[in-house]
Amino acid sequence: AQKITQTQPGMFVQEKEAVTLDCTYDTSDPSYGLFWYKQPSSGEMIFLIYQGSYDQQNATEGRYSLNFQKARKSANLVISASQLGDSAMYFCAMREGDSGGGADGLTFGKGTHLIIQP
Amino acid sequence: DSGVTQTPKHLITATGQRVTLRCSPRSGDLSVYWYQQSLDQGLQFLIQYYNGEERAKGNILERFSAQQFPDLHSELNLSSLELGDSALYFCASSVGGGSFAEQYFGPGTRLTVT
Numbered sequence: 001a002q003k004i005t006q007t008q009p010g011m012f013v014q015e016k017e018a019v020t021l022d023c024t025y026d027t028s029d030p031s032y033g034l035f036w037y038k039q040p041s042s043g044e045m046i047f048l049i050y051q052g053s054y055d056q057q058n059a060t061e062g063r064y065s066l067n068f069q070k071a072r073k074s075a076n077l078v079i080s081a082s083q084l085g086d087s088a089m090y091f092c093a094m095r096e097g098d099s100g101g102g103a104d105g106l107t108f109g110k111g112t113h114l115i116i117q118p
Numbered sequence: 119d120s121g122v123t124q125t126p127k128h129l130i131t132a133t134g135q136r137v138t139l140r141c142s143p144r145s146g147d148l149s150v151y152w153y154q155q156s157l158d159q160g161l162q163f164l165i166q167y168y169n170g171e172e173r174a175k176g177n178i179l180e181r182f183s184a185q186q187f188p189d190l191h192s193e194l195n196l197s198s199l200e201l202g203d204s205a206l207y208f209c210a211s212s213v214g215g216g217s218f219a220e221q222y223f224g225p226g227t228r229l230t231v232t
Contacts, residue, residue, distance in 0.1 A: 033218050035220070035221075037223070043206060043225070043226055043228075044120070044223065044224075044225045044226065045208060045210075045223035045226075046120075046223075047120075047220055047221065047222055047223070050218075050220050052218055091161065093161075105151050105153065105163025105164075105165075105166055105174060105176050106151075106153075106161075106163060106221060107163070108160060108161035108162075110160050111160070
């Protein structure tokens, strides 16, 4: 079963509109971290935002915020006032805690291709 | 610029060959991770090193190996290359090795096996 599900393969959004990129996750570990990365066409992976499973408040970083709904196991990325430069692939990722012994790398979803239109 | 460097940027080689990819983590980061991104498999975690020791293994093939040196740079060795090994290989680094450590990615090495 997929641990990270991103249900939107592609999205077209008008410039200056807000965007919500969906991400649901699956884990039985009480301790985990959720991450969002941006991959522009140039290929590099850019870290955007992080949310820990025990964090009480939703994470925010500039125009990025994470809508964390723990009971629903969702961690949607919200981009406010979208810009043309936001056009890219966006990946949701999770890292489960160390309770199982040994730390693992990030598990990524398949990504959402976001295109901002002028 | 994340501060993580990877060389080479591009690599073209033939099936059956062996290549070495190099990564230097951000200053102060002790953990290095290797990931593979391909059209078929998406982004997959391969292996993690923390302060010179292997800490976690993901979907790394037996033909692949890695190590982290005392200066904390890391190398990923890929041998007996197959066409399916063509992919973008990322190195990432973080300060610690736990689940709350943000990982910063290098620019990647694009490997083409012909």
